[in-house]
Amino acid sequence: MQKDLELELYQSMYRMRAAERAIQQEYPNNQMKTPMHMSIGEEGIVAGICTALKEKAKFYGTYRSHALYLAVTEETDGFFAELYGKVTGPAGGKAGSMHLASPDHNLIMTSAVVGTTIPVAVGGAFREKYMNTDKIAVVFFGDGAVDEGVFWESLNLACLWKLPVLFVCEDNGLAIHTPTSVRRGYDSLGKIARQYNCLVYDSFEQTDVLTIHAMAKKAYAEIQRFRMPALAIIPYYRYLEHVGVNEDFDVGYRSCDEFEQWLAKDPIALLRRRLINQNQENAVVSIEDAVNKQIFISVQKAKDAPFPRPEELYRGVYGE
Numbered sequence: 321m322q323k324d325l326e327l328e329l330y331q332s333m334y335r336m337r338a339a340e341r342a343i344q345q346e347y348p349n350n351q352m353k354t355p356m357h358m359s360i361g362e363e364g365i366v367a368g369i370c371t372a373l374k375e376k377a378k379f380y381g382t383y384r385s386h387a388l389y390l391a392v393t394e395e396t397d398g399f400f401a402e403l404y405g406k407v408t409g410p411a412g413g414k415a416g417s418m419h420l421a422s423p424d425h426n427l428i429m430t431s432a433v434v435g436t437t438i439p440v441a442v443g444g445a446f447r448e449k450y451m452n453t454d455k456i457a458v459v460f461f462g463d464g465a466v467d468e469g470v471f472w473e474s475l476n477l478a479c480l481w482k483l484p485v486l487f488v489c490e491d492n493g494l495a496i497h498t499p500t501s502v503r504r505g506y507d508s509l510g511k512i513a514r515q516y517n518c519l520v521y522d523s524f525e526q527t528d529v530l531t532i533h534a535m536a537k538k539a540y541a542e543i544q545r546f547r548m549p550a551l552a553i554i555p556y557y558r559y560l561e562h563v564g565v566n567e568d569f570d571v572g573y574r575s576c577d578e579f580e581q582w583l584a585k586d587p588i589a590l591l592r593r594r595l596i597n598q599n600q601e602n603a604v605v606s607i608e609d610a611v612n613k614q615i616f617i618s619v620q621k622a623k624d625a626p627f628p629r630p631e632e633l634y635r636g637v638y639g640e
């Protein structure tokens with residue numbers, strides 16, 4: 321039902337936002353020894369796609385994957401444990417924020433190295449095709465990764481071999497502080513991608529979660545029907561600094577005015593308003609209360625959990 325879907329999407333996005341608000345509060349205490357690339361602003365993209373494709377995809381992401389991890393696992397105990405470097409994290413505390421993964425939930429890999437998971441996802445899509453499954457690979461990456469050759473090589477191979485992969489460019493227009501306009505010798509990524517044998521979805525004006533959810537469903541159906549990969553280019557605004565938990569407006573590369581224009585179409589606030597207008601206030605508040613409680617408990621559990629033992633340093637690595 322539409323109402324249930326809207327509440328599910330709201331819960332998913334609210335969990336992301338509340339978890340990151342908790343990180344903002346806790347990080348200055350210096351107990352989370354990991355760089356933080358925050359997801360605040362991208363929740364609509366990730367919740368829309370992951371909710372639509374939960375049973376149908378294997379996911380790959382970047383170092384900015386808090387939202388992705390929370391969307392696919394729907395849990396916060398392991399999430400916070402990993403950020404605190406504790407054994408109860410999904411990688412036993414050795415991954416931190418930038419390598420969150422949970423293959424049991426189909427989150428196969430995320431990585432600190434820009435562009436790295438794109439070819440891995442293409443390999444994953446080859447596996448799905450070879451094994452004749454109904455799953456697709458979904459890979460999230462930033463607009464900065466498009467500036468690397470590996471993006472184009474991966475797109476090319478996926479098109480040539482007609483692989484079931486959805487490339488998702490989360491386009492905040494920035495690679496750290498450098499805007500797209502001074503990085504690219506062309507105007508439109510969508511226009512170029514249309515020259516490839518793939519589907520292109522790039523007509524998004526805002527990060528409205530329902531629009532993105534519908535796009536993801538359509539993409540899955542069309543990838544299967546036309547036997548070709550797809551590229552979605554979805555604009556969003558990064559609310560916080562590139563790395564870290566603070567705002568950084570009016571320090572030289574972007575303005576608070578620009579932020580406020582995006583804030584007016586914040587995906588979480590938009591959906592909350594829509595639900596309230598549909599008399600869903602009780603359901604909204606009970607989602608918020610439950611998520612807040614869950615996060616509070618997860619943070620406490622993570623703080624109380626043990627660190628890995630020193631011998632763990634040599635496990636899960638190549639060589640001796």
Ligand SMILES: Cc1ncc(C[n+]2csc(CCOP(=O)(O)OP(=O)(O)O)c2C)c(N)n1
Nearest residue numbers: 384432433434462463464465492494495496
């Ligand atoms: C191969 C590689 N080159 C450079 C870096 C340094 N670096 C880290 S994040 C980043 C910008 C990436 O921008 P984008 O892909 O748009 O992602 P966003 O941070 O905007 O989400 C760069 C250049 C890196 N991590 N890996």
Ligand SMILES: [Mg+2]
Nearest residue numbers: 462463494495
């Ligand atoms: Mg970017």
